[in-house]
Amino acid sequence: MIKITLPDGAVREYESGVTALEIAKSISEGLARKVLAANVNGQVWDATRPITTDATLKLLTWTDTDGKSTFWHSSAHLMAEAVEALYPGVKFWVGPAVDNGFYYDMDLGGRQITDEDLRKLETKMAELAKQNEAYRRKEISKAEAIKYFSDKGDEYKLDLLENLQDGSITFYTQGAFTDLCRGPHIPTTGFIKAVRLTNIAGAYWKGDEKNKQLTRVYGVTFPSQKELDEYDVMIEEARRLDHRKLGKELGIFTFDDQVGPGLPLWMPNGAVIIEQLERLAKETEERAGYKRVVTPNIAKESMYITSGHLPYYADSMFPPMELEGEKYYLKSMNCPHHHKIFAAEQKSYKDLPYRLAEYGTCYRYEQSGELFGLMRVRCLHMNDAHIYCTKEQFYDEFRAVNEMYLKYFQIFGIDKYVMRFSTHEPGKLGKKYIDEPGLWKETEDLVRDVLIRSGIPYVEVPDEAAFYGPKIDVQIWSAIGREFTLATNQVDFAQGRRFKLEFTTGDNQTDTPLIIHRAPLGTHERFIGFLLEHYAGKFPVWLAPLQVKILPITDKSLEYAQSLLVSLKNADIRVEVDDRSDKIGKKIRDTELAKVPYMLVVGEKEMNENKVAVRRQGKGDLGVQGIEEFIAQVQKEIKERVPNP
Template sequence: MSEPRPSAAEPTPRVVVPAGTTAGAAVREAGLPGKGPDAIVVVRDVDGRLRDLSWTPDADAQVEPVAADTDDGRSVIRHSAAHVLAQAVQQQFPEAKLGIGPPVRDGFYYDFDVDKPFTPEDLQALEKRMKQIIKGAQRFSRRKVESVEAAKEELAAEPYKLELVDLKSDVDTDEVMEVGGGELTVYDNLDPRSGEQVWGDLCRGPHVPTTKHIPAFKLTRVAAAYWRGDEKNSQLQRIYGTAWESQEAQDTYLERLAEAERRDHRKLGAELDLFSFPEEIGSGLPVFHPKGGIIRRELENYSRRRHEESGYEFVNTPHITKEQLFLTSGHLPYYADTMFPPLKFDEENYYLKAMNCPMHHLIFRSRGRSYRELPLRLFEFGTVYRYEKSGVVHGLTRVRGLTMDDSHIYCTKEQMPAELRSLLRFVLDLLADYGLSDFYLELSTKGDTGKFIGSDEEWAEATETLRQAAVDSGLELVPDPGGAAYYGPKISVQAKDAIGRSWQMSTIQVDFNHPKRFELAYTASDGSRQMPVVLHRALFGSIERFFGVLTEHYAGAFPAWLAPVQVVGIPIADEHAPHLADVAEKLRAAGIRVDVDTSDDRMQKKIRNHTTQKVPFMLLAGGKDVEAGAVSFRFRDGSQINGVPVDEAVRTVVEWVGRRENESPSAELVKVEN
């Protein structure tokens, strides 16, 4: 999941910084804002590098001013807030040793080595101290350290910083190190009156000019973290926070965060009795309860139906395989770290299946294929197992056992463009049927590392064909350089949910390499043997993840066609229950999932209970309803329609469910004839 991509402000005009002049002076001379949400906080030079406003070029330089309310501007504010946090921690806890403190999506964190875990009271005290530091308008001042030896001498009391000094190079972005590739720099926090150093940190920057340029911040939580993400290293305390260009922007974010918490699928899963994660089974291995099983079955059944209508053929493959299969496919050793360790039988290594594609290739290869069979679309709900680290596992959205709605399409090169367009349309239409309709696309391409296989020419052809299919869809296309799978480029469908968060859904990949590795071939119309192209496609990503996303999208109030209980009958008194039992029988005969609440609770409590359980249709009946052969509708939003004839009520529910309406029914939306 990711939060909404902030829309960029209007393009800021470029500014020339004369030699010997600070960027800040040039920005002020240009009349650009220095205060407020659109204040200029850094500039971007011609090489694309962000520079402090105190930067002074040796020759005239054209720069792009970067405002606080842009992605880069917010990132700089958050990085600066992380430094203020570290300063506050070391003032409050002088024995604390510093780890790293990068900006991250929507916030920042800083890692500390301390004797005792931080408490909620500690966070409150640190926020207060940070506000004092910010109010003091300390100036961020960049200083180059002349040598590794000088840096080590200055940082002798900071063991983790000393390790970074030894690295003295850019590292993997997941570790977010603070040391620049070509030089070592420190940012000092200077007292605005005396100019004396108050605090400093090894960092490559840039930063806002002064602490007063951090308009809004909040510390959010504490978590344990391992140094450099390795469980073999020291365990540190990580404090998370958020910072924004204005209090209004922060308040909007915090409200969105609160709404996301209310929609948390893990909480709703327990409240609605949908699924659980028994410790006896293991982390990241969910079990679905009867109600969750119904929703999952409906998700899968509708998908199966749509696939059948679109010419897919269903296959099934085992959960375990010999090691050689993943060596042939190339998944070993590329993905060895995320695969469960092998099991040894009869002197051979077997692996739990981590992906379905190699087995589908064997099905294609099991007999001779003709061009007349292509495109051949194989489909499977295939359960796979991947070892996610404990800190990464998260509810249903990041699990260790997942069922992929996996498809592999085998086609000719000539068929590939049309097949990709059709495939993308099929994916978008099916996601829309489940209630997701706000999409953009991400194109993941080959990077510069050595992990990619295949020729540059094939990659270029595959990438361009995918790009054109994405363009033809009419959706926004966002580049993702280096994000491709090792065997080919991919398109990811990003869907926004009801509160504007983006989730990666379907992926479509073009693969020229597996056909070579598995020696896949078909007989062409001229009798020659040709190699097909493989298109990999996971529509939901995984059933588990899609289930979690939909739970949060609908806040647990699933559409009536997916709801585990679609209708509940609520009698006003015991003597009215037989009437509702007759109504329930008619609904069941029409395929509707219905219960009648005959508990001892009072009617109003029954209504509250089933509203909390988010049942879409409640049918109430009292004496007048029984006499008139009618029921009254009650909906999740509290609205009601009284005195509806039983046959009309049954017809209304059956038609609503049959249309697979994704809106929650209400008195305003449901049309009945009394």
């Protein structure tokens, strides 16, 4: 018999070889019908895979992130089966689950897939799903796997096999489709009740522009038609509020082919938003004891070798430049520069915690197929900071960073969020992660302790840590329900030693500080993209590029409008006058479309009484006010950063 420990601490005994699905049935038939996969001793497994030793077990359903990811991974295999049925001879590269569905990269042998073909594939997928075929896992030797794909002439899977170790290779089969895959998968195709293939894109093999371009088909599936219908409504709303569309309409940012892909140009309205976000961050960080620094946008190769970013991070960095016999890289992260600033002056324990902050410009070489508006760019401005502290100070410092996130959430009206606690995978030490098993355990325990004691909602995700330590990725949801990764809060136990960072302890010894990497507002690019969709372009007064528009009814009140303009500007309010000769109705409509928070309509009556008729974007007429009263009201909204009504 083996002992199975459930999430509530209950321990049950079962015969060795029992599956998670069988355990679910022993608890409740209704529960078993919902189980998609299982977390066994911290790893996600097939619900049908035998458990042969004592284990902790969490049953995963559609409401669990890992359950949903497994569902979508299995759906990618189902799509591949449908593609293979309609396009014999197709070859597949990789087909992972992503944040909102899945994709599969494929070589169609020169054939093209159209939107009409997607509908045919959806029909075929629905037909195959109804057959309720099991996803069957098979361990296979490397030699057998190589023979299988050699016989098929599949160079893509053979390439994947080159980096796999014998004894770690598995095939998965459902229906007529077999694939090289480590899994896990849902029990049967019958769980997939609704299918939507969303779009077609090109993707270079291995992400290398020198390689052949494959066809990438994206999709999403659901366990019920109702959820697909809700998804369709959300997607339609998302199209209407797409930050790329709103950014163009509101003059926030633009891209230009001669500047280059992924390199946004911030227009005057966008620059205002950037300045306000920086002001908020600087005020917050100054109160929290941060010191502001500025670092260059390039550095020698040797610094990134010392930091460990080379070779771990090389694929995300722009190619080096040669200068005077030295290689220089564009800065892809601020941390090594900050470490050099810490090391420039001798430190004692009295100087810690030592907090350095910078809105630094970084450059990342995102693949062209992965660029997406402001969400995936090659030039980014990061609300970055690094905290150097002792182990005894860690709890308070890490908690303070998390509390800073919560304060920002309140300011921006972010009601739904979760912290993704990313840990390492022990089997990848020395490859993907720094080979320090003791330090990994120690720092992960420290982070877990902060999250538990703070009562902050979090989920633990294995094998997603930074190479130098565990991290928290902050997931937030916009007002229309779209999920974004906002920022990160990382623990670093490696770079302090790599850069020989030291401080003198109270007993006159030397020690190396722990380092916390944090970026509560992420980057200008991603955060403004999020805010455009979150607010539907209707920024709160303090953040709006233009806060007030004065609308004279006729030319007779134009001089009065200009005097109001001066008064509002002197009160540090961003304001313009619409001096066009159009009728007032058109001026109001145009200002509404421009999403300016306040309109001041002025005619002869308002001019004679030294007042203004106030309109609020989306709210309509608020009545007549004295200009001093109105200015005081707007200044209060700006100072207190009042959210939208």
